[in-house]
Amino acid sequence: MQPRFQEFKAHWHAHLNQIDLVLGRGFYVSRWLTLRPHIGLRSTWIWQRLRVAYTHPIATFNIVGDPFEVHKRNNWWGFGPEAGLETEWGFSGGFSLYGTLVAAIEYGFHKLRNIEEDERTETKTVRMKDSVRECHPILDLQMGVRWDYMFFHDRIHFGLQLGWEQHTYFAQNQFPYFVDNTALGSFTTNNGNLSYQGWNLGAILDF
Numbered sequence: 790m791q792p793r794f795q796e797f798k799a800h801w802h803a804h805l806n807q808i809d810l811v812l813g814r815g816f817y818v819s820r821w822l823t824l825r826p827h828i829g830l831r832s833t834w835i836w837q838r839l840r841v842a843y844t845h846p847i848a849t850f851n852i853v854g855d856p857f858e859v860h861k862r863n864n865w866w867g868f869g870p871e872a873g874l875e876t877e878w879g880f881s882g883g884f885s886l887y888g889t890l891v892a893a894i895e896y897g898f899h900k901l902r903n904i905e906e907d908e909r910t911e912t913k914t915v916r917m918k919d920s921v922r923e924c925h926p927i928l929d930l931q932m933g934v935r936w937d938y939m940f941f942h943d944r945i946h947f948g949l950q951l952g953w954e955q956h957t958y959f960a961q962n963q964f965p966y967f968v969d970n971t972a973l974g975s976f977t978t979n980n981g982n983l984s985y986q987g988w989n990l991g992a993i994l995d996f
Contacts, residue, residue: 799841805985806834809871825875830868831893831927835983837863839964860904861964867897867925883937887950891929898922899963921963930955933989946995951988958983 813827839861873891880886901919933952939945961983 795844797841797843799839801837801839803838803983804834804836808832811871811873813875815875821879823877823879825877826873827875828870828872831871831895832868833865833895833897833927833958835863835865835958835961837865837962837964837983839863857905857907860902860906862900862902863962863964864900865897865925865961865963867895869893869895869897869924871927873929877935885935885937887931887933887935887952889929889931893927893929894924895927896922896924901963903964923960923963925961926959928957928959931989944996946993948993948995950991950993954986954989956985 809829809831811827811829813825813829815823815825817823839859841859841861842856843858844856871891871893873889875889876887878886878888899919899921901921903917905916931952931954933950935948935950935952937946937948940947959982960979962980964980
């Protein structure tokens with residue numbers, strides 16, 4: 790019988806670094822529509838940390854547990870091809886709507902760690918490490934409004950854009966999983982996708 794607790798607190802943080810090396814060409818389908826297909830390579834580094842603290846244990850069948858903390862780590866590095874299509878739908882006055890769809894698949898590895906520490910005795914009751922190699926698909930979506938202006942005899946281009954971005958890393962949350970000695974065969978598990986989304990404001994100057 791596992792001890793129960795009245796309260797627990799969790800703190801999660803992640804760091805994302807990504808490099809894209811692409812080759813593309815933009816062309817006009819009509820006066821008001823521009824397409825830019827591209828292909829390239831992508832490399833991604835994602836570091837995730839999860840800390841859970843269990844406090845105020847409850848006696849169950851005369852079993853009282855000590856407060857303890859769980860520290861989980863999931864470091865990912867991957868590399869692979871990507872392809873995408875950028876579209877721009879023009880209006881008058883230099884305004885346009887843009888949309889971008891990019892798909893990538895990366896092969897890489899997870900470095901996983903799980904530590905459970907008894908706060909009262911300050912001893913580590915569980916300490917496990919693992920490394921898993923996998924392929925993960927990635928999907929990016931961008932949509933928004935753009936304004937472009939050409940000046941100095943069309944030699945210099947200035948643009949502003951405001952849009953929404955969605956980036957999904959499928960099956961990325963591979964945190965170590967360990968409950969008791971009966972779960973040793975399930976050290977890793979697919980805990981779901983990792984998604985980033987939000988507003989994007991950008992400016993560009995070409996010459």
